[in-house]
Amino acid sequence: MRFSLALVMVLALFFSGEVEAREVYKSGRFTVRKVEGTCKLEVALPLSGQDTAAILALFPTDDYYGEFFTERRRIGMARDKLKISFDRGENQEVGFVPDSSAKDSYWRWQYLENTQGLLEKIRKMDRMEISFSNGKKNFKFKVSLKGSSKAVKALQKCR
Numbered sequence: 001m002r003f004s005l006a007l008v009m010v011l012a013l014f015f016s017g018e019v020e021a022r023e024v025y026k027s028g029r030f031t032v033r034k035v036e037g038t039c040k041l042e043v044a045l046p047l048s049g050q051d052t053a054a055i056l057a058l059f060p061t062d063d064y065y066g067e068f069f070t071e072r073r074r075i076g077m078a079r080d081k082l083k084i085s086f087d088r089g090e091n092q093e094v095g096f097v098p099d100s101s102a103k104d105s106y107w108r109w110q111y112l113e114n115t116q117g118l119l120e121k122i123r124k125m126d127r128m129e130i131s132f133s134n135g136k137k138n139f140k141f142k143v144s145l146k147g148s149s150k151a152v153k154a155l156q157k158c159r
Helices: 002-016 118-124 148-157
Strands: 021-027 030-035 038-046 052-058 066-071 079-086 092-095 107-112 127-133 138-144
Touching: 021 148, 030 148, 038 118, 038 138, 038 148, 052 118, 052 138, 079 118, 118 148
Parallel strands: none
Antiparallel strands: 021 030, 030 038, 038 052, 052 066, 066 107, 079 092, 079 127, 127 138
């Protein structure tokens, strides 16, 4: 009986679209969020001035795919691959998991194939650039990583 009730509650949450999310840390462009028991670091990417138009989400373990969110109205769905570079270094290409896209009325999102090493670079480097195309237009985001080491520490402590 207890199992059936728990299953009904989980299915109700899943189909209602409500997800338990809690903000654990926030400073500048960095947010550590705990979603359904799993912690992730979100890096807000500004398009014009301070407006967040995309979000790169990374997990403290390789057990999960990274996530990339884009604003529906201004960007739409990112295509092909992300090109990420740190401190004017070489581009690291990160592909999207095929058929992993989803959407709501405000965001489009996809899972990222391989994000190994990105958290460590975010923690250590000073600047990050992310570029991609939506098929019609190219987008480039430049983000200062000041304060990122505290955000990564908060992610590692998140339980």
